[in-house]
Amino acid sequence: MADNDIIIKDTKDFDIRQTLDCGQIFRYAQTDENTYEVFSKDKRCIVKQDGIAVIKSDDREYWHRFFDLDNDYGQIKDELANKPFMKDAIEYGKGIRILNQDPYEMLISFIVSANNHIPRIKGILSRICEGLGEGKDGYHAFPSPEAMAAKDEAYYTALGAGYRAAYLSETAKAVADGFDLEKPRYLSGDEANKYLCTLKGVGPKVADCILLFAYHKSDVFPVDTWIRKVYKDMTGKEGSNKEIRKYLVSTYGNLSGYAQQYLFFSKRES
DNA sequence: ATCCAGGAAGTCG
DNA sequence: CGACTTCATGGA
Numbered sequence: 001m002a003d004n005d006i007i008i009k010d011t012k013d014f015d016i017r018q019t020l021d022c023g024q025i026f027r028y029a030q031t032d033e034n035t036y037e038v039f040s041k042d043k044r045c046i047v048k049q050d051g052i053a054v055i056k057s058d059d060r061e062y063w064h065r066f067f068d069l070d071n072d073y074g075q076i077k078d079e080l081a082n083k084p085f086m087k088d089a090i091e092y093g094k095g096i097r098i099l100n101q102d103p104y105e106m107l108i109s110f111i112v113s114a115n116n117h118i119p120r121i122k123g124i125l126s127r128i129c130e131g132l133g134e135g136k137d138g139y140h141a142f143p144s145p146e147a148m149a150a151k152d153e154a155y156y157t158a159l160g161a162g163y164r165a166a167y168l169s170e171t172a173k174a175v176a177d178g179f180d181l182e183k184p185r186y187l188s189g190d191e192a193n194k195y196l197c198t199l200k201g202v203g204p205k206v207a208d209c210i211l212l213f214a215y216h217k218s219d220v221f222p223v224d225t226w227i228r229k230v231y232k233d234m235t236g237k238e239g240s241n242k243e244i245r246k247y248l249v250s251t252y253g254n255l256s257g258y259a260q261q262y263l264f265f266s267k268r269e270s
Numbered sequence: 271a272t273c274c275a276g277g278a279a280g281t282c283g
Numbered sequence: 284c285g286a287c288t289t290c291a292t293g294g295a
Contacts, residue, residue, distance in 0.1 A: 023276055024276095110276075111278095113275090113276050113277085114275090114276080114277040114278060115274090115275060115276090115277045115278080115290085115291090116275055116276080116277090116291095116292080116293095117274080117275045117276095117292090117293070117294065117295095118275080118276075119293085119294075120275085120292070120293060120294080121275090121276085123293095124292095157291085160291085160292065160293090161291080161292090162290080162291030162292050162293095163278095163279095163289090163290040163291050163292090164278090164290090164291080165291085167278085167279095197278095200278090200279090201277095201278070201279090202278080203277060203278045203279080204277090204278090205276070205277060205278085206276085206277070206278080209276070222276070223276095224275090224276040224277080225274080225275065225276070225277090226275095226276070227276085240285085240286095241277090242285095264276075268276090272295105273294105273295085274293105274294090274295085275292100275293100275294095275295105277290105278289100278290090279288100279289085279290085280287105280288085280289080280290100281286105281287085281288080281289100282285105282286090282287080282288100283284105283285090283286085283287100
């Protein structure tokens, strides 16, 4: 056991498979039974969970925060369990943790995610890293805004980004040119959502994903096609994304982001 | 083959 | 404001 290893003995609130497969991260791979390789920014860690969980890396502090290990998910689940439609979803995804990821990486990742399938999203992001990210020991870092801004739309089209290619080059340029990705930390969820929506390729849903997965704002509720299905199960009716979001945020309040992950994961895997 | 995917932008009323 | 259409790509 190296000094930098993080060891999680009590895994009632930690399941690496559920945490990675619940749609909040795209750069990871299963390398063996119970073993996963996870990438964030320019870093990598190896997570093995078989009974206890062990996180191996050369930056213990970074991954401790990444996996949100100071947050008490037992308490969050207890509180949510009293709210409607949550009991089964929590039981199904009881090991999910909401990661603390890099704002720029989430921005680019969820622009790519729009109207797209998860395997294809992973492929596009992987090719962006291979092409533009700094070469590390056996992998590539997520590229900087400057490296991405240096390429034009045609480059991202060639990577298979489809019509999102223009969004990628434009938004990378905006960030390289000074768009402040620290600002959302100091804004309310609604204000931060508006602010992010000024970027090309970012709409209300993508902005909510960035706010939840990079800034850990839990008073947001990303509404995608799966959540639309959940809403219909709950209420028996259709609705606009805006009214669905309003209904769900009023139901789950400040724990909306957590509720969303449990509901999304259980619906998508069932 | 037709539908669909962690939707957003553009246009029209 | 809301509704409606278009936008690449590839897996099912």
